[in-house]
Amino acid sequence: xxxxxxxxxxxxxxxxxxxxxxxxxxxxxxxxxxxxxxxxxxxxxxxxxxxxxxxxxxxxxxxxxxxxxxxxxxxxxxxxxx
Numbered sequence: 001x002x003x004x005x006x007x008x009x010x011x012x013x014x015x016x017x018x019x020x021x022x023x024x025x026x027x028x029x030x031x032x033x034x035x036x037x038x039x040x041x042x043x044x045x046x047x048x049x050x051x052x053x054x055x056x057x058x059x060x061x062x063x064x065x066x067x068x069x070x071x072x073x074x075x076x077x078x079x080x081x082x
Contacts, residue, residue: 047060
């Protein structure tokens with residue numbers, strides 16, 4: 001008759017899976033720095049490129065500062081087919 005239960009190998013693997021992040025924490029250099037902006041802060045200037053239908057043009061936030069409101073939206077998987 002076969003004994004039903006958790007084998008020692010499974011227990012060891014589960015233990016190692018749980019303890020590995022504690023023993024080997026992620027390198028601080030691998031993680032992005034925390035955001036420095038808070039709600040209501042003035043956005044830093046940045047430059048992006050956009051496609052006009054014929055070629056790429058540069059646009060920066062400073063082009064619109066004090067003239068118009070700007071909303072920036074990022075669609076992470078836009079146009080990737082995934």
